[in-house]
């Protein structure tokens with residue numbers, strides 16, 4: 097039975113999986129799929145929603161920022177627009193985040209994965225003090241992995257791919273946590289092209305340089321930066337809609353969890 101599967105070897109803490117992605121990358125659909133997969137396979141998942149503005153969460157959350165912070169009230173009270181409202185809500189929640197970590201710690205013996213959904217506007221989490229505080233609070237207590245969801249069909253142009261990878265590189269640099277790219281929507285576009293570009297520096301450089309509008313020297317330098325970045329990276333192709341690749345997703349999370357234990 098699933099409940100006995102983790103009773104062996106060392107203290108098995110849950111692995112925290114922080115899911116980050118550009119708006120429209122399919123983050124919410126992927127979260128839904130991950131939660132469902134846990135239910136179906138006996139992996140014990142615990143869900144944290146950090147998006148104060150989501151109106152319709154298609155899966156149940158164990159901890160939901162919306163229970164603590166009312167984003168619409170925050171907007172009114174502080175005279176803010178939607179993004180300021182979300183950011184301030186996250187800031188307010190971050191001040192109490194030790195309580196959240198405490199709740200997760202209490203449940204730790206019976207949890208395998210803590211799935212953390214972040215605000216739809218990625219920069220609210222990746223470029224805010226509260227995003228860093230929340231990430232740090234998790235990472236100082238549990239093995240923590242960051243998943244960056246990529247919209248694969250929208251990343252087939254080399255220059256778009258490059259910008260997306262540079263963004264992911266920034267996340268790795270800021271968090272210093274194991275990072276996995278989840279190439280989503282593989283039911284529409286397979287992610288082989290991306291794997292090829294990541295494995296073969298010259299193929300990618302040739303592809304980028306076909307775009308004449310791009311500064312060749314800059315693009316060569318950026319390709320070199322990314323080549324280094326890929327060495328530190330895990331990647332997996334998934335379809336949040338069909339469920340393809342989800343088993344592999346969790347195997348990759350486990351590898352990242354091991355990497356965390358070895359390096360952090």
Ligand code: GTP
Pocket residue numbers: 117118119120121122123124125126215216217280281282283284334335336337338
């Ligand atoms: P925000 O809600 O803006 O944060 O977007 P999100 O990143 O959470 O994306 P969401 O899950 O809402 O998905 C965006 C769109 O992509 C929706 O129309 C989804 O149906 C679609 N989508 C998500 N995952 C997949 C997938 O694996 N395959 C296909 N074909 N479509 C997908």
